[in-house]
Amino acid sequence: MGAPETDKLIGPRATTSLVSRAAPLASAARQLQVLERTGVAPFKATLRPAAVEIFQINVGKLCNMTCRHCHVDAGPDRTAEMMSRETVELCLAALDRTAAATVDITGGAPELNPHFRYLVEQCVRRGKRVIDRCNLTVLLTGPCRDLPAWFAERGVEIVCSLPHYRKRNTDLQRGDGTFEKSIEALERLNAVGYGQGNPRLRLTLMHNPAGAYLAGDRASMEREWKQGLKDNYGVSFDALIALNNMPISRFLEWLEASGNLHAYMETLVNAYNPATVAGLMCRNTLSVGWDGRLYDCDFNQMLELDARYADGERAHIRDFDPARLAARSIVTARHCFGCTAGAGSSCGGAIA
Ligand code: SF4
């Protein structure tokens, strides 16, 4: 049985970015205040970083879509927040000073950054495992149409967001027509070898719930999705990961507007699972913002909760200092309950 309709991301089909509407929640400080006012207990776990294994680079907020649940507040209007070539070079220099084996490139739609291919190429040359976080539909836009083959030549791993394997749930979050485009993009990726069990051409789908409830059991969903997408559309993928929706940005706006905010925060807090803490992504990931500011994770980045050295100074890629970063404490707030609920949630999916 599915969730009640009132708990789903329903509403007018199209949305726009909070920034373009000058909505109060465009302010990160306002988002944190709203979460504080829910009255749920503060997040108390003290988190310390482990060795950096994943160097995550958010190259900007520009996106060809404007999904209702977006934690980035990305959209076609977000052209101002775009990582420059100079900052890309600083990222590469910093990467060379870490032992991170994986570079995780995200956005927005990262492929729309003019320096995206250069960044990927440089990371591949360094022997890194490179992940592109792709929204699928961008692969059908003019300058990106050759990307499936380009990725395949370089062995780039693709992690594609697709809210659901059924059309209705996907289009509710992402807009009408998204599902068909996503299927066409999956066909293109399959055509060059992705999603067929080849470890060099790995295609992962990333699911997030279509409403104010936690992600379901990953293994059973993966079986269901594989079957559903193969039988109905003839497309395949290698693995499914499931993320909880974070109560920030546009999903926070929807939670408030639909009257689900308090119940959702209680759901997250009541489902707190201490077994997830050791595997939280903020412990082994360093997140770089489009302007070079450093964060413990992409969620903290959107809330402008900068990583801080032990003396309180904000960390920035231009004065990257691995030893000082290793001595920091991770910045937490109530949104962190989104990562520790149930089986946990991270860019790599469930934790525990
Ligand atoms: S959720 Fe992803 S695809 Fe959707 S608007 Fe945000 S960045 Fe773009």
Ligand code: SF4
């Ligand atoms: S939002 Fe999640 S990953 Fe980020 S600091 Fe909080 S617990 Fe860690």
